[in-house]
Ligand SMILES: Nc1ncnc2c1ncn2[C@@H]1O[C@H](COP(=O)(O)OP(=O)(O)OP(=O)(O)O)[C@@H](O)[C@H]1O
């Protein structure tokens with residue numbers, strides 16, 4: 001396995017309150033890896049640490065061997081990390097297509113397979129909504145648009161924070177296929193979620209987070225079959 005991302009012993013705090021107490025994880029090129037754990041265990045903080053939004057106080061984060069700690073979020077994005085936050089953050093006053101176009105312009109130097117046409121192929125519903133303002137889209141549509149925006153920057157590594165939260169079951173089923181399609185385009189994915197049933201459909205390996213520490217890691221199937229661990233750390 002060639003590592004694309006190596007997180008080593010990161011410690012991250014918000015002011016005086018330490019949230020990550022030494023997290024280490026590795027994501028291999030082309031993998032889909034899940035970061036599992038209940039509310040408030042530190043999943044989003046791990047992503048914010050990787051993106052440089054809440055930089056770790058100590059530890060190291062390597063992207064293809066390049067140190068990310070100490071770099072600004074825009075530099076980290078430029079190096080090839082895409083981030084879809086759980087609160088989506090699309091532009092409400094811009095149309096769906098303007099949102100995608102803006103993402104493309106911001107990342108004009110990065111090349112890759114993702115274009116507006118490809119994003120519409122991935123999410124056909126967005127094509128019908130291309131002229132609709134972001135604020136007029138449903139929660140699920142906004143999630144699709146947020147993923148589309150991240151793909152327009154042609155990332156090597158995509159961080160997806162709680163992609164299925166609040167989605168209808170049919171939309172979730174579609175998202176499983178979407179993630180598989182993104183993986184086929186050679187984008188590596190690190191996915192944070194609480195729902196192991198969803199994660200085992202898309203991820204090969206997983207890490208379980210609890211109180212700012214990795215408690216367990218392994219193949220998704222062996223995590224799934226370990227009833228004790230599922231009961232202790234996860235929501236089903
Ligand atoms: N901006 C902040 N300032 C202070 N504490 C924060 C901040 N953001 C998160 N925390 C705290 O850090 C801890 C980890 O939060 P985090 O959002 O990383 O968890 P999470 O695993 O993503 O949870 P969720 O499932 O709710 O998204 C929680 O105790 C939370 O209250």
Ligand SMILES: [Mg+2]
Nearest residue numbers: 043044045086
């Ligand atoms: Mg979170």
